[in-house]
Amino acid sequence: MTSTAHIRCGDDLRDLLPRAGHDGAYLPIVDPVCVGAVSDAELMAYLGLRARVIALHAGVDGQEARLRLGREYMALNALAQFDRVLLWFEHDLWDQACLIRVLSLLADRAPLAGKLFLMPADGRRPFAHLPAEELAALQPAPLGPLQLAAGAEAWAAFASPDPTALDRLTRRASPLPHLATAMRRHLQDLPWRADGLALTERRLLHAVADGAADDAAALHAMLAADPVFHVTDLIVREVAQRLATGPHRLMSRTTPWTLTERGAAVLAGQAKHRPAPRFQAGVMVGPEPVWWWDPRAAGVHAAALP
Incomplete structure (x- = not known):
């Protein structure tokens, strides 16, 4: 046997x-x-x-x-x-x-x-x-x-800690059929050059703007919007806590969730978010990111040296 x-x-x-x-x-x-x-x-x-x-x-x-x-x-x-x-x-x-x-x-x-x-x-x-x-x-x-x-x-x-090798990997054929698409989705949770938001953060804010008043409603909306990153309730709560912390928070601390004035401005492209410190796999993310996701180039972009 x-x-x-x-x-x-x-x-x-x-x-x-x-x-x-x-x-x-x-x-x-x-x-x-x-x-x-x-x-x-x-x-x-x-x-x-x-x-x-x-x-x-x-x-x-x-x-x-x-x-x-x-x-x-x-x-x-x-x-x-x-x-x-x-x-x-x-x-x-x-x-x-x-x-x-x-x-x-x-x-x-x-x-x-x-x-x-x-x-x-x-x-x-x-x-x-x-x-x-x-x-x-x-x-x-x-x-x-x-x-x-x-x-x-x-x-x-x-x-x-340098995401450029992963970016290059996603641009070539892989013997693992779903790897490139999943890794590109991972890179899209670096801060975006346009507004400083990661893609998961932006999708949460969009869900709240559309009426998701708590984590369960936001989870439902985010799963429907994202076929590649199946977020969990714990991920939604963690992202919400991150966006609801500090003097420049983007959403309310308590339910029913609502966007703050700054959150609405960031989502509308009228202001830029400064990310809280965190790790995106091996990459350190902070208020002055070293690495960005550039949606126009659809790839990773290094911040200019001072």
Whole structure:
């Protein structure tokens, strides 16, 4: 009998896969890689960094977050015992960011040669929304050295404090079918030269301007507007808190949410937002950004030196 491991960036398929005939060990990586700071440091340092990010983002205990991350990432060390390893990652930024993190860790593992497979995502629907018979019919595509190298290269660029390598990567063909689009969406959450807003920030402000009075309504509107970055309730709350903080806040601190006068002016292109300090993967963002997204050039732009 063939032994199989399923790697997934969450628990949503844990019960669905057996019902669709995809038996085997379920190995989740519940690391929201597209949220907050990452680094290309060795794994133990990375886990410590991500545990702090997750504790702040999700309001959980940092030690518990560190222990769970450790268990999940260490499980990757035991993959050689399986005959097949199926990777279940969809087209969106959340999944693609986690995929390149995983591929970067598996790229040089000779015992996994010929065992790694990527499950085909259709670019529209989450796996969890597929009927059981359609999920059962999916055929895994082999992951060879070319795809593994592409994942490792993308991870190094994603984790870099200089986003230009990632920008270049999105402009060429990739052996990973959904990677370029997802990474371009990631770069669009750098501050835009036109108004200083990240794309997710702008979409939240648009939702509030259109009447979204709380996080649930804003989440619904933002998911409908963005097929590539499937934001979560925690992401919406974090972005809202960022935009509602400080003397130049763009939206109200409490519900029902409304735009401030400055928020309306920024959204209308009549004022420029000065971003609060944060990390966009490896890139530090602050009130005087070093890196911008230039919508006219559809690419990354470095701020002029003083």
